[in-house]
Amino acid sequence: MSEDERYRTSTQYRLWSYTPQALLALRTTTNQIAADRVREAVRRIREARNISSADTSEAENGRSASAAIPEGEVDCLTVEEELKLVAFYSRQTLQLGDHLKVPTDVKATAIQYMKRFYITNSLMTYHPTDILKTALFFATKTENHYFRLTKFADAIGKTKPEDVLASEFLLTQGLRFTFDVRHPFRALEGAIMELEAFAKGGVPPLPGALIVEGTLADMEKRVKIAHGKAREYLKISAALTDVYFHYTPSQIMMAALMIADHELVQWYIGVKFPAADGVMLSKVLEVIEKCADMLKTVAPNSEPSAAEKKELSALAKKLKKCRNPEKMDLVALQRAKREGDGEDEEKIVKKRKLERESSAREADDLFGPPIKKE
Amino acid sequence: MIRNGASKSLESNPSDDICPVCKSNRYLTPSLQFLINPECYHKMCSTCVDRIFTSGPASCPVRYCGKTLRKKGFHKAFFGDLKVERECDIRKRVGAVYNKRQDEFETLLDWNNYLENVEGLVFDLVEGGKEDKMRAEEKLRAYKERNLGEIEANKRAGLEEIEMEKRRERAEKEAARQRRLAAVREAEEEKMDVEKSRREVLEKLASGEGDAREITEMAQKVVLKKSGARRIASEAILQSNGSAKDPNLTIRGLKKREAPVAEKPYEPFGGVDLAPSRYVLQEDYDSEWLANAKKDQRHAAGGFSLHEYYARTMFEAFSGLGVFIEDEMGSKALPAVPSSIGTEAAAEASTGKIKVEHKMELDDVF
Numbered sequence: 179m180s181e182d183e184r185y186r187t188s189t190q191y192r193l194w195s196y197t198p199q200a201l202l203a204l205r206t207t208t209n210q211i212a213a214d215r216v217r218e219a220v221r222r223i224r225e226a227r228n229i230s231s232a233d234t235s236e237a238e239n240g241r242s243a244s245a246a247i248p249e250g251e252v253d254c255l256t257v258e259e260e261l262k263l264v265a266f267y268s269r270q271t272l273q274l275g276d277h278l279k280v281p282t283d284v285k286a287t288a289i290q291y292m293k294r295f296y297i298t299n300s301l302m303t304y305h306p307t308d309i310l311k312t313a314l315f316f317a318t319k320t321e322n323h324y325f326r327l328t329k330f331a332d333a334i335g336k337t338k339p340e341d342v343l344a345s346e347f348l349l350t351q352g353l354r355f356t357f358d359v360r361h362p363f364r365a366l367e368g369a370i371m372e373l374e375a376f377a378k379g380g381v382p383p384l385p386g387a388l389i390v391e392g393t394l395a396d397m398e399k400r401v402k403i404a405h406g407k408a409r410e411y412l413k414i415s416a417a418l419t420d421v422y423f424h425y426t427p428s429q430i431m432m433a434a435l436m437i438a439d440h441e442l443v444q445w446y447i448g449v450k451f452p453a454a455d456g457v458m459l460s461k462v463l464e465v466i467e468k469c470a471d472m473l474k475t476v477a478p479n480s481e482p483s484a485a486e487k488k489e490l491s492a493l494a495k496k497l498k499k500c501r502n503p504e505k506m507d508l509v510a511l512q513r514a515k516r517e518g519d520g521e522d523e524e525k526i527v528k529k530r531k532l533e534r535e536s537s538a539r540e541a542d543d544l545f546g547p548p549i550k551k552e
Numbered sequence: 553m554i555r556n557g558a559s560k561s562l563e564s565n566p567s568d569d570i571c572p573v574c575k576s577n578r579y580l581t582p583s584l585q586f587l588i589n590p591e592c593y594h595k596m597c598s599t600c601v602d603r604i605f606t607s608g609p610a611s612c613p614v615r616y617c618g619k620t621l622r623k624k625g626f627h628k629a630f631f632g633d634l635k636v637e638r639e640c641d642i643r644k645r646v647g648a649v650y651n652k653r654q655d656e657f658e659t660l661l662d663w664n665n666y667l668e669n670v671e672g673l674v675f676d677l678v679e680g681g682k683e684d685k686m687r688a689e690e691k692l693r694a695y696k697e698r699n700l701g702e703i704e705a706n707k708r709a710g711l712e713e714i715e716m717e718k719r720r721e722r723a724e725k726e727a728a729r730q731r732r733l734a735a736v737r738e739a740e741e742e743k744m745d746v747e748k749s750r751r752e753v754l755e756k757l758a759s760g761e762g763d764a765r766e767i768t769e770m771a772q773k774v775v776l777k778k779s780g781a782r783r784i785a786s787e788a789i790l791q792s793n794g795s796a797k798d799p800n801l802t803i804r805g806l807k808k809r810e811a812p813v814a815e816k817p818y819e820p821f822g823g824v825d826l827a828p829s830r831y832v833l834q835e836d837y838d839s840e841w842l843a844n845a846k847k848d849q850r851h852a853a854g855g856f857s858l859h860e861y862y863a864r865t866m867f868e869a870f871s872g873l874g875v876f877i878e879d880e881m882g883s884k885a886l887p888a889v890p891s892s893i894g895t896e897a898a899a900e901a902s903t904g905k906i907k908v909e910h911k912m913e914l915d916d917v918f
Contacts, residue, residue: 179824179825179826180829181828181829181830181867181870181871181872181873181874182871182872182873182874182875184826184867184871185871185872185875186872186875191872191875191877195877195880195881196877196881197877197878197881197882198878199882200881200882360868360872362868364864364865364868364869365865365868365869365870365871366869367839367865367869368862368864368865368866368867368868368869368870369869370839371837371838371839371862371865371866372831372837372866372869374837374838374839375834375837375838378838381832381834382832383831383832384829384830384831384832385827385828385829385831385832424877424878425877426871426872426873426875426877427868427871427872428868428869428870428871428872428873429872429873429875431869432873450830450831450870450873458874461876462873462874465876465878
């Protein structure tokens with residue numbers, strides 16, 4: 179079973195790998211459905227308000243939402259706008275992670291959770307500030323970095339544990355119950371380790387191959403420099419772009435290394451894929467180049483420019499106006515659901531109790547229940 | 553089935569006591585003995601047989617029978633019921649011809665069919681009318697003629713088997729006898745040994761050389777050692793006896809048994825080969841930030857192994873390097889994924905949800 183076949187067994191490959199076109203198509207349909215739902219929900223609430231305008235006792239949901247309901251046609255977000263906002267909130271997640279002092283892989287996992295969630299869900303339906311907290315909390319669990327919930331909520335500030343847990347199942351479902359995210363971080367360490375071993379010499383690159391002879395000049399130093407630079411790209415660029423959906427961790431890692439030191443990676447891949455298999459070699463290099471191009475779109479130390487910031491704040495305002503009023507308060511929804519369930523159960527219990535009591539009463543009489551007189 | 557001897561006191565069937573030919577009575581001739589001839593199974597007393605058939609073959613004295621009988625053919629009936637006697641004779645005769653054995657057949661069904669065939673033939677011979685009997689006789693004869701060689705071979709095989717059984721029994725008896733003898737001899741030897749050592753001890757004690765207690769202890773040790781050695785020797789003999797089997801003693805006719813193939817060790821993963829193909833895992837790698845883990849044994853205390861780490865990092869570095877998602881996923885249908893995940897309950901719970909007919913629909917939890 180080769181390395182590639184083993185990767186193909188992962189959920190990241192099976193469920194969360196798309197071509198760019200497929201990804202865009204998914205996001206477009208999600209956006210359209212969500213927009214339709216928002217318009218429908220707004221229309222419903224308006225109708226309800228018109229009917230019971232005199233009535234003060236409206237449904238809690240409707241009341242809280244009706245305050246935010248704008249007049250006129252709802253202006254929904256487009257796919258591009260949603261993407262920009264997701265990118266923005268991904269950055270927010272990184273900052274939040276820094277604030278909570280969680281390791282890199284927790285942050286990266288949280289961002290991936292969010293990105294995955296917003297493929298099939300829209301920002302208009304569920305607001306990212308809710309989701310990103312839950313995603314980060316999940317990531318601490320899946321990446322083995324224990325964080326107590328109350329402490330977590332406290333550390334974020336202005337957050338209650340219920341806020342974090344409200345979208346728990348929602349997110350889980352959005353992730354299609356797959357929590358495994360394959361990162362390129364450990365892969366980078368492996369590649370660097372091997373490159374360093376090559377620099378020292380005496381290591382065969384492939385099973386059954388000869389020991390590497392001609393290395394690059396000044397290799398050790400180059401590897402070290404490339405390592406640091408590549409790591410930055412993996413930490414930030416890889417997290418903020420869509421590379422996880424389009425490339426494998428190994429390719430992402432190679433791409434980050436390639437940005438750091440193009441010649442080094444070309445030599446490395448050349449060593450790994452013997453000249454006899456020229457097709458594979460050129461194909462792998464091509465894919466890595468593509469991935470590197472994608473990574474370069476978001477430089478590690480780049481900050482949104484002033485114009486972009488302005489645009490983002492405008493988008494945030496727009497999002498406020500076009501949110502689905504029925505899904506505004508996740509905590510309340512969660513509570514309502516839980517209580518609704520409880521009510522049902524209570525009813526059943528009561529009914530059973532009554533039945534039991536009546537049958538017990540009847541059984542108490544020696545000759546059964548009395549005969550009714552006519 | 554009633555045996556002749558046992559029935560005497562129980563039954564008072566007059567036909568058992570009176571000869572149908574000469575009408576002589578058991579009461580008058582206590583030594584009355586009935587004989588039959590398998591030609592016609594008519595019963596008559598031994599006196600009648602002597603009287604009628606001593607001078608040569610004659611016809612059966614029973615009325616309307618008229619079969620020619622010889623004195624040689626007469627014998628005492630084994631069963632009281634002559635019908636049974638006759639059937640047994642017929643079975644014996646048929647069985648001598650149809651003497652195939654089960655392991656000659658490929659399937660159980662074939663064997664059972666054969667048995668049924670034979671049984672039908674026997675029934676025809678025993679119970680059938682004249683025509684049936686004739687036909688069956690003819691069949692038996694034809695079969696016998698055609699399969700003479702096989703029948704002979706089977707007969708011999710059967711005899712051999714019986715012979716083998718007898719021989720094995722004899723050998724077993726002989727072995728048991730040998731064992732018994734050996735045991736007796738051994739006991740005697742032991743006794744003699746003990747006697748001898750005791751005598752020696754006494755002699756030594758008498759001569760007054762060395763400490764008395766030492767001598768007795770030594771003697772005891774010697775006795776123990778000797779008996780131990782004897783036991784081992786006898787066991788060895790026993791084993792060699794057991795293993796040296798006479799090849800002639802094995803039972804013939806059993807199906808060939810194949811030597812069991814040595815079982816390979818169980819493989820839980822069904823032969824999955826996880827050997828790396830893109831790199832050669834080294835025993836040790838230099839890494840700055842692993843330097844501490846290598847030195848500090850607290851890292852290894854919990855079972856953490858650097859080799860595991862090396863294997864994992866190297867695997868992840870190359871796992872999926874040759875997977876081209878654009879090519880592989882491109883061939884899949886576009887909405888490759890979630891057709892509504894939500895359950896019925898979830899769908900109900902989401903009050904007044906718009907039903908948008910689309911595969912991508914992801915029902916809400918709330």
